[in-house]
Amino acid sequence: MAEREVDRSVSQTVKAQLALRDQILSGALRPGERISELQAVETTGASRTPVRMALVRLEEEGLLEAIPSGGFMVKAFSERDISDSIELRGTLEGLAARFAAERGVSARELEPLKECLAAIDELLRQVPISIEAFSSYVTLNARFHALLTELSRSPPLIRQIDRASALPFASPSGFVMAQSALPEAQQILIIGQEHHRVVIDAIENREGARAEAIMREHARLAVRNLRLALRNRTHLDLLPALALIKSATD
Amino acid sequence: MAEREVDRSVSQTVKAQLALRDQILSGALRPGERISELQAVETTGASRTPVRMALVRLEEEGLLEAIPSGGFMVKAFSERDISDSIELRGTLEGLAARFAAERGVSARELEPLKECLAAIDELLRQVPISIEAFSSYVTLNARFHALLTELSRSPPLIRQIDRASALPFASPSGFVMAQSALPEAQQILIIGQEHHRVVIDAIENREGARAEAIMREHARLAVRNLRLALRNRTHLDLLPALALIKSATD
DNA sequence: TGTATGCGTTATGTATACAATAACGGAGAG
DNA sequence: CTCTCCGTTATTGTATACATAACGCATACA
Numbered sequence A, B: 001m002a003e004r005e006v007d008r009s010v011s012q013t014v015k016a017q018l019a020l021r022d023q024i025l026s027g028a029l030r031p032g033e034r035i036s037e038l039q040a041v042e043t044t045g046a047s048r049t050p051v052r053m054a055l056v057r058l059e060e061e062g063l064l065e066a067i068p069s070g071g072f073m074v075k076a077f078s079e080r081d082i083s084d085s086i087e088l089r090g091t092l093e094g095l096a097a098r099f100a101a102e103r104g105v106s107a108r109e110l111e112p113l114k115e116c117l118a119a120i121d122e123l124l125r126q127v128p129i130s131i132e133a134f135s136s137y138v139t140l141n142a143r144f145h146a147l148l149t150e151l152s153r154s155p156p157l158i159r160q161i162d163r164a165s166a167l168p169f170a171s172p173s174g175f176v177m178a179q180s181a182l183p184e185a186q187q188i189l190i191i192g193q194e195h196h197r198v199v200i201d202a203i204e205n206r207e208g209a210r211a212e213a214i215m216r217e218h219a220r221l222a223v224r225n226l227r228l229a230l231r232n233r234t235h236l237d238l239l240p241a242l243a244l245i246k247s248a249t250d
Numbered sequence C: 001t002g003t004a005t006g007c008g009t010t011a012t013g014t015a016t017a018c019a020a021t022a023a024c025g026g027a028g029a030g
Numbered sequence D: 001c002t003c004t005c006c007g008t009t010a011t012t013g014t015a016t017a018c019a020t021a022a023c024g025c026a027t028a029c030a
Helices: A012-025 A037-044 A048-061 A079-103 A107-124 A131-151 A155-164 A172-179 A185-204 A208-231 A233-238 A240-244 B012-025 B037-044 B048-061 B079-103 B107-124 B131-151 B155-164 B172-179 B185-204 B208-231 B233-238 B240-244
Strands: A064-066 A072-074 B064-066 B072-074
Touching (some): A079 B155, A155 B079, A155 B155, B012 B037, B037 B048, B107 B131, B131 B185
16 A cells, blocks of 8 residues: 555654554553554554554553563553552652752752742642643643753753653653542642742752652652542543553452 | 575574674774664674664663664763762662562562672682682672562562663672772772671661662762772773763763 | 855665464364 | 364564665855
8 A cells, every 4th residue: 555644744653652652541452452563553554663663662661561472562550560650750859859959050940940839839829729720730740840850960860760750650740640539639739839849949958868858758648649549449530541550459 | 685694593683682782882882973774784684673673772771872863873971970870770779678678578588688698708708809709799799689679579660770770880790890990899899798788687677768778878889989990090991881981071 | 265055875764575483273083 | 072283374573675864075156
């Protein structure tokens, strides 16, 4: 078939990677399910070579698992895998905060962080928070975490944090959304914002240990809340990525 | 050419990946240098498809960097990148030690760690240590760290530590070899062994915080020693992987 | 002499054909 | 009726051909 429609604006590899990731996170492909290359070729519109490159990348990202006899399957995660991933990310972010504090950060570099902080404050003034505001919160929070990571000025650490965030439930947006399933959601967001404020203060005052400690606490709080949220399964449709949890945890 | 000699014992992709990694770590390909696919095809004996898969994997490993206009180049690291990578790994291992301590480890699981410890003690009894003994030490030390990581029983964490060790200088073998360049090498090994002993003790007594702290100290020591070793550039041929340091640090 | 443009060469991105292997099903024997 | 073996089929692994974009060089014009 020569009349394959080709979108030349992005590479076929990237297109296939995005499409497959969507399929996985949306739950169209279930955990444990084998991904057929041919099927992926049909659904993504790319040919086998870019599809295979995308599969390799997704495996490295942690969303897929190589099958010894060949091919890939969608990875399945236990509840503990998820909480460990969040704690792992918190530990890495703690190190980033410490690096930032110890190495010093100019007022100008801290500016965007403070803007984020102020914007979130504004959102949280609403009681109860609206859906739109919550959506903005998710974006701003992710931005805050990304900026904080950057402050470490450590490419290897930034890279590792990015990798740790590849798992959707371990990303800032992911765990905020998981927490939102709880009745105390608003209170949780306010506490989280307090953490944000403290870490900036610690970095400004070059208190590495405090900066690190608060980010770890931030993550531990997220873990506790995730545990609670997983009890209230009814709300979990808020986090489609949780489709990745293996059903064995039921 | 149909008469390409093919080794069917391992996949061509793996073969290419190993061959390319060797070329990078041995310094045959210099940092910043662009890797030509065609050239890689010739040197590895695989065809372009497996070579490309290997390149993608090596990029994800952190040894290569994608060039925006296409293709890959050998990544270059600054001295700080290296020390950050070691500290990063130490932080992750600290978390692993804490998990092990908090979650509890049976005596049977601790057995192989203790065997490692005893074997290293045996080696360190030699003063000065022989080349062969040092080589055994490198292996045993890597084994100790791998076993400790496993004790965390956290697949996401184990995975992340493996990734952090992909950079050769950040692996246990890597930094031990870097330290060996120092005149105080033997003393350093003895201190490291003391750390190993403490972490096992902490895990046995379920002291998570102490187990974590000692692993982080272990890494910080390695960083300090690496800094010293980098001053004594004359000895650095002991660590071929240091070919990855960008010459800008001269 | 310097710069800009155009063409040619080379390398990468993509598609597909071919080969090998593993999984699955059916048939036959115990 | 069940287990095993063989054949078929489907899917992955590999190779290569083709398309396209980038780089460099040369030439011409300012």
